[in-house]
Amino acid sequence: MGRSPCREEISGVKKGPWTPEEDEKLIDYISKHSHGSWRTLPKRAGLNRCGKSCRLRWTNYLRPDIKRGQFTEEDERTIINLHSVLGNKWSKIAAHLPGRTDNEIKNYWNTHIRKKLLKMGIDPETHKPRTDLNHLMSLSQLLGMSNLSSVMSSTWGNNHLGLQPDITQLAKIQLLQNLLQLMNSNSFVNMGNPYLFGNPNLNPLFLNGTNPLQTKEPVVLSGSERFANPSVYSQAQSECSQQQDVSKSLADVEGGSIPQDLDYSKISPTNTNHSRENQEENPLPALVAASPRMGTLNPMGSGCGNLAQSSEESPSNTFFDDWEKLFDDERSGSYWKEILEFTSTSASPIMW
DNA sequence: AACTTGATCAACCGCCAGATA
DNA sequence: ATATCTGGCGGTTGATCAAGT
CATH class of the missing domain: 1.10.10.60 (Homeodomain-like)
Known part of the structure; x- marks a missing residue:
């Protein structure tokens, strides 16, 4: 003992x-x-x-069977895939890489892969997109304060917190920008990186391994009615459905065999039929830029599809018009409204 | 040239679980 | 049943080197 x-x-x-x-x-x-x-x-x-x-x-x-030298891309893919399933079980991961030691893999992970994933906006621990919680939280708090402010204004007839009326809009826009950046970085991660491409479970935003941002057709949406259009999204789903199942990508792992004790039900709670059902119940709207300005938010360009390029096709004048329209439409019951409501209500208590 | 900083990786530390006395 | 031994594992440290100032 x-x-x-x-x-x-x-x-x-x-x-x-x-x-x-x-x-x-x-x-x-x-x-x-x-x-x-x-x-x-x-x-x-x-x-x-x-x-x-x-x-x-x-x-x-x-040990004579130790393999020295650089890790290959294949090795790297294997390590990432296995790590997404096994976590920091370096010896188990090493068992799939003949000639590599757990210590070597651990070092390689900490010095190379970890940083790479962080750069790409992936949390190396969870293999999910990083969310800057502090940032999102502060925005949520801002929204919370703004809402409180409106309540107080309507109650007492003035703005006791001294918050400008536009602060809600600003906070919402910034929050959405964050979400967009997150999703854009995901499109890069999934489409530009072969080892993640086949791993839909790595990305909780892409239920069923599908990125709603990535549609083959240049979909042009504007205003809240577009965001509530599930057809575009389901089209995107089918267009991009070539993404592999994680178990397949793992089966391709060098060394071949998958540990018997792996419980794939634990691998990806989103990679299930259940998630598909949820998705159909609550389809994520295609967040597609209706103006070129919006397109610049995605420096990595397209994945399996394009972002909309044509501003002429948008009935709205500017990107901001679209967003404003979205935000102003309180009756839409859109997904985004839900997100905003969620973030503004689930924030930690406001610190005065 | 001297110093600082950051990256890398071999080696160590401490914990754990199974085997054994 | 309990204590001890042993091997294995993951986390961390620190020496070394390269790049930058």
Whole structure:
């Protein structure tokens, strides 16, 4: 039970980097006698090291079947896919990459992949899009304050908080911009990165692995009535449905076999028929720019489809007209209204 | 040239679970 | 049944090197 005291540690064995001589001794001994008990190995091999240190040195560096050198793209894909399923189970991940050690994979994850994912707006822990909670929260609070302010204004006839009437609109616009950025970064992530392309579960926004932003036809929408149009969205669904199931992408993993203990029902709560049903009940509106200005929000360009390019096709004059129309339409019952209501009501208590 | 900063990765630490006495 | 041993694992550290100032 518990950690065994390493007696050698007490007697002051050597620590730190291994010398070539020590490596040679260890290799020589293990190749002749096999390692046997790691605890007694150092003494038998004539090494002034802890048995644990010897084991680590052997398994992580000296083992003859260790594969050195750069990780390939395939390796990287494998690691990301497996990590999305297994989490930080480095040894399990390493089992799928012959010749790679758990330590090496762990290091590679922390120094390369993790940063890459963060840059792409993916949370490396959850493999889901990052949401800057602080930012979203502050916006939500702003909305909350604004709503409170309106209530107080109507009650007392003036604005006790000194908030401008436009603050609600501003906050809403900023919140939506955030959401758009999130979705745009997702379109990049999913379409531009082959290892994520086949992994719809990595993206909770794309239920069924479909990105509502990505439609093949240049869909032009403006005003709230467009946002409530499910046909466009379902079209997008079918257009983009070539995305693979996560289990398939995992089956393609180098090494082939998938751990028996994997419970795929835990992998993606959104990647189910249930989510499809939910989606049909509450179709996410196609958030497509009706003006070129909007198009600039997506520097990565298209995925499997295009964003709308033509401003002439929009009956509205400007991008902001469209948004304003959307926000002003309190009767629409649109998805966006729901989002805004949710964010403004679910915010943490306002700090005065 | 000297210093600072950031990235990388080998090695260590501490915890855990299973095996064994 | 309990204590101890052992190997394995994941998290963290610190030495080293390269790039930037």
